[in-house]
Amino acid sequence: MSLREAFRVAMQALVANRLRSALTTLGVVIGVLSVVLLVAIGQGAREEITGAIEGLGSNLLFVLPGDGDFGSAPARARFVAEDVDDLEAALPAGEGRRAAGYVVGGEQISADGARITTSVYGITAGYGEVVDREVARGQAFTASDVLTARRVALIGATTAQVLFAGSDPIGRNLTVGGIRFRVQGVLAEVGGTPFGPDRDDEVLVPLGAGQRLFGVSTLDAIFVRATDTTTVEADRTIIERVLGQRLAEDEFTVLSQDEIIGVVGDILQILTLVLAAIAGISLLVGGVGVSNIMLVSVTERTREIGLRKALGARTRDITRQFLLEAIVLTGLGGVVGLLLGIALARLAEAVSPLTAVVTWWSVALALSVSVGVGLLFGVLPARRAGQLDPVEALRRD
Amino acid sequence: MSDPPDAGGDVPVLLEARDVVRTYRLGSRRGEDPVEVHALRGVSFEVDRGDYVAIVGSSGSGKSTLLNLLGALDRPTTGVVRYDGQDVRSMDDRELAALRNGSIGFVFQSFHLLPRLTALDNVQLPLVYRASTVKERRVRALDALGSVGLADRVDHRPTELSGGQQQRVAIARALVTEPPLLLADEPTGNLDTTTGGEVMALLERFHRERGMAVVVITHEPDIAARADRRIELRDGLVLSDTRRDVGGGR
Numbered sequence A: 001m002s003l004r005e006a007f008r009v010a011m012q013a014l015v016a017n018r019l020r021s022a023l024t025t026l027g028v029v030i031g032v033l034s035v036v037l038l039v040a041i042g043q044g045a046r047e048e049i050t051g052a053i054e055g056l057g058s059n060l061l062f063v064l065p066g067d068g069d070f071g072s073a074p075a076r077a078r079f080v081a082e083d084v085d086d087l088e089a090a091l092p093a094g095e096g097r098r099a100a101g102y103v104v105g106g107e108q109i110s111a112d113g114a115r116i117t118t119s120v121y122g123i124t125a126g127y128g129e130v131v132d133r134e135v136a137r138g139q140a141f142t143a144s145d146v147l148t149a150r151r152v153a154l155i156g157a158t159t160a161q162v163l164f165a166g167s168d169p170i171g172r173n174l175t176v177g178g179i180r181f182r183v184q185g186v187l188a189e190v191g192g193t194p195f196g197p198d199r200d201d202e203v204l205v206p207l208g209a210g211q212r213l214f215g216v217s218t219l220d221a222i223f224v225r226a227t228d229t230t231t232v233e234a235d236r237t238i239i240e241r242v243l244g245q246r247l248a249e250d251e252f253t254v255l256s257q258d259e260i261i262g263v264v265g266d267i268l269q270i271l272t273l274v275l276a277a278i279a280g281i282s283l284l285v286g287g288v289g290v291s292n293i294m295l296v297s298v299t300e301r302t303r304e305i306g307l308r309k310a311l312g313a314r315t316r317d318i319t320r321q322f323l324l325e326a327i328v329l330t331g332l333g334g335v336v337g338l339l340l341g342i343a344l345a346r347l348a349e350a351v352s353p354l355t356a357v358v359t360w361w362s363v364a365l366a367l368s369v370s371v372g373v374g375l376l377f378g379v380l381p382a383r384r385a386g387q388l389d390p391v392e393a394l395r396r397d
Numbered sequence B: 001m002s003d004p005p006d007a008g009g010d011v012p013v014l015l016e017a018r019d020v021v022r023t024y025r026l027g028s029r030r031g032e033d034p035v036e037v038h039a040l041r042g043v044s045f046e047v048d049r050g051d052y053v054a055i056v057g058s059s060g061s062g063k064s065t066l067l068n069l070l071g072a073l074d075r076p077t078t079g080v081v082r083y084d085g086q087d088v089r090s091m092d093d094r095e096l097a098a099l100r101n102g103s104i105g106f107v108f109q110s111f112h113l114l115p116r117l118t119a120l121d122n123v124q125l126p127l128v129y130r131a132s133t134v135k136e137r138r139v140r141a142l143d144a145l146g147s148v149g150l151a152d153r154v155d156h157r158p159t160e161l162s163g164g165q166q167q168r169v170a171i172a173r174a175l176v177t178e179p180p181l182l183l184a185d186e187p188t189g190n191l192d193t194t195t196g197g198e199v200m201a202l203l204e205r206f207h208r209e210r211g212m213a214v215v216v217i218t219h220e221p222d223i224a225a226r227a228d229r230r231i232e233l234r235d236g237l238v239l240s241d242t243r244r245d246v247g248g249g250r
Helices: A003-016 A018-054 A081-090 A143-147 A157-164 A207-214 A229-244 A257-300 A302-310 A315-351 A360-386 A390-395 B063-070 B093-103 B119-128 B134-147 B163-175 B193-210 B221-225
Strands: A060-065 A099-111 A114-123 A135-138 A152-155 A173-176 A179-187 A202-206 A221-225 A252-256 B015-026 B035-047 B052-056 B078-083 B104-107 B181-185 B213-218 B229-234 B237-243
Touching: A003 A018, A003 A315, A018 A257, A018 A315, A018 A360, A060 A229, A060 A257, A081 A099, A081 A221, A081 A229, A099 A157, A099 A207, A114 A157, A114 A207, A143 A207, A152 A157, A152 A173, A157 A179, A173 A202, A179 A202, A179 A207, A202 A207, A229 A252, A252 A257, A257 A302, A257 A315, A257 A360, A302 A315, A302 A390, A302 B093, A315 A360, A315 B093, B015 B063, B035 B063, B035 B078, B035 B237, B052 B063, B052 B221, B063 B181, B063 B213, B093 B104, B104 B163, B119 B134, B119 B163, B134 B163, B163 B193, B181 B193, B193 B213, B193 B221, B213 B221
Parallel strands: A114 A202, A152 A179, B052 B213, B052 B229, B104 B181, B181 B213
Antiparallel strands: A060 A221, A060 A252, A099 A114, A099 A173, A099 A221, A135 A179, A152 A202, A173 A179, B015 B035, B015 B078, B229 B237
């Protein structure tokens, strides 16, 4: 029997049992749909987050506490404000400041009777320049603001909206952890990500004021901006030399932006694969359903199989017919599931803050796995059909 | 070697059964000795090209078993079934399929038409299992349906046809491959006498016009009486093998 003929016979059989075929396919549809959708969302998260890191500005070097092993307990930061000054002095001069540091904590903010809890950053004077954080309205911190730890604040666009409900916040007062600050500027909107903190909802205060709020005298991290990509490694050497004079080697780590993106990207990639694997289980269950219904189909059509054998069908003709039926069933489910998955990914993007990116590999994986599932779970019923004894099969009523 | 009953040229006889024994083992439950059922105990006969043979016997005489063996659907426990001198037992799955497809046309008591398919598609079915083009299959199937008088029913499904029409579709399916042998198992069993007579007349016409050998298995004396030769089975053995005289009735 030609493949084309076998395909025609398989389609006839599937159409003859429309409802059953549709319900059987549904299992595969749901499996493929969830693989495509979850991978798209995982992939979207990855691009979103790496994009957010890139959004901090290009050619950044991150100086973090600890030896860089993310598996161990978080190290206590031992950076101080003087480290930033030392770095600024040691690094070749560029446009504006090159080094900045911050200390961060969560605090209760209130103004005009509104009360929220958000992140408060105590920053050095260069912070805005180094991480591309512009002030949209009002005044950025001056060196003396920071030096004298004045109680002034810059607030994010969302924070301004929530606390002051549309009225101009500049010059107004708010309290951070019970201490009063005067708002002197509103930060430019950067657009939030659905993951991690909303960067438009934060309060920046001078470093000294922040340290007093949190009761520390250290910095949580330092950023250094390289003048361009080629100087990143030279700057790294300088940073390591300067900080190494006071700190032990395992007390700080210098990471380039690319390295951070790589690490975070890897973590999210693994997360995506785990999601895909969990979704894959439902695909497997769908495959068992196909196997089950194919066995029923073989039993029902025992007489047909006997007749076909009497008319000259070889064992492999029958096997192929049923195998093809299973593959058409799951392949169809794969295509439908794929289309639904893409549609749902679009929908998720439209109605939620999630980003969904349908990747070619999830599409290829979903289709090949669904056909593979048909092959795998079709083999048993198909072999059983092929090996039926024609005498027994014809006798069956 | 020296005592064949036939005139014995180079051409081997169409179908030959020699000392055919078929034993079924029943009751294979663990710990029990299987019961052996001797369906055929040593049957020998030959069917030559153009023969018209009726195989008769009461139920349990081994008729159905013999039909399965003659149709190459089953293999004998001992003994030999040969087509054109080829031993069925030595054939593999592919050769058996080719034999059933090319040399034997089956007609069953319950027609065995596929209900989903139209008459035309049912008739085409054997051609699907051999090298053929769609067009060629269609032409041959239409031709076969025409020769059984159903040219106006090609697009009907079995449920839309009467019993006699269904059996005629089945006959068209059996002869669409132009096999040298038609094997009919109680072909009139599900039909009334008149329709049954028409179906038999149709088989006889192809026997006459195309020289096909026809083997009919039946328990109806009327049907058996129409054949040129009558083989009677009893308890798995050939009781008699008589050829009708050329001049008159049996």
